[in-house]
Amino acid sequence: MTDESQAQRAAAVFDALGIAYERAFAGSETHRASLAWLVGRLEPGSRVLDVGSGTGRPTAETLAAAGHGVLGIDASPVMVDLATRQVPDAAFQHADIHQVPLQDGAFDAVCVYFSLLQMSRTAQETLVRRLARALRAGGSLVLATVPADVEDVEVVFMGQKVRATSYAAEDFTDMVAAAGLKVLSAETVLFTPDHPDAGHEPHLFLRCARE
Numbered sequence: 001m002t003d004e005s006q007a008q009r010a011a012a013v014f015d016a017l018g019i020a021y022e023r024a025f026a027g028s029e030t031h032r033a034s035l036a037w038l039v040g041r042l043e044p045g046s047r048v049l050d051v052g053s054g055t056g057r058p059t060a061e062t063l064a065a066a067g068h069g070v071l072g073i074d075a076s077p078v079m080v081d082l083a084t085r086q087v088p089d090a091a092f093q094h095a096d097i098h099q100v101p102l103q104d105g106a107f108d109a110v111c112v113y114f115s116l117l118q119m120s121r122t123a124q125e126t127l128v129r130r131l132a133r134a135l136r137a138g139g140s141l142v143l144a145t146v147p148a149d150v151e152d153v154e155v156v157f158m159g160q161k162v163r164a165t166s167y168a169a170e171d172f173t174d175m176v177a178a179a180g181l182k183v184l185s186a187e188t189v190l191f192t193p194d195h196p197d198a199g200h201e202p203h204l205f206l207r208c209a210r211e
Helices: 003-017 019-024 030-040 059-065 075-086 121-134 169-179
Strands: 046-050 068-075 091-094 108-111 133-146 153-157 162-164 180-190 202-209
Touching: 003 019, 003 075, 019 068, 019 075, 030 059, 030 068, 030 108, 030 133, 030 169, 030 180, 030 202, 046 121, 059 068, 059 108, 068 075, 075 091, 091 180, 121 133, 121 169, 169 180
Parallel strands: 046 068, 046 108, 068 091, 108 133
Antiparallel strands: 133 202, 153 162, 180 202
């Protein structure tokens, strides 16, 4: 499957979920702690790229409220519309991140919360390398995924059938480090989304810097 078709399938899933996705994950204290760590590292008026920006909450909203310039990229037009209305102080673009030109050193920080899971491993590795290069020297990257040693398996996520690919936690951390990022910390938690069709999920959060 091509990167473009993967993005189209992901977009269809999140178009269907809409605001329900935000409600399901609003209770993630680990996500908010990750954002607080990032905000604490940023200089005033920093430029931040949010990959898979969803509804804009809590990531873009938190960063924009702290006075930073946020560019959110999402393949789902429904999510981009929601984010634009909910977080007017950030900018959002409907696009496939694989097709978005990223200038080296253009961003002070990059956020990638759960937006790799419907990409192949090759696509994930390629994108993380591009995102590392898009960071300025000393810039920060926060990233979260569901750690599991699976490739292109069908799962039901909040009532939607999706094809998922991921890595075991150690392999994922190694992949991120190989992209040119220093992994400063890794935290795995068990989270249950607030949705009747959701089950327990392991979540891996990485806090990284470009050396």
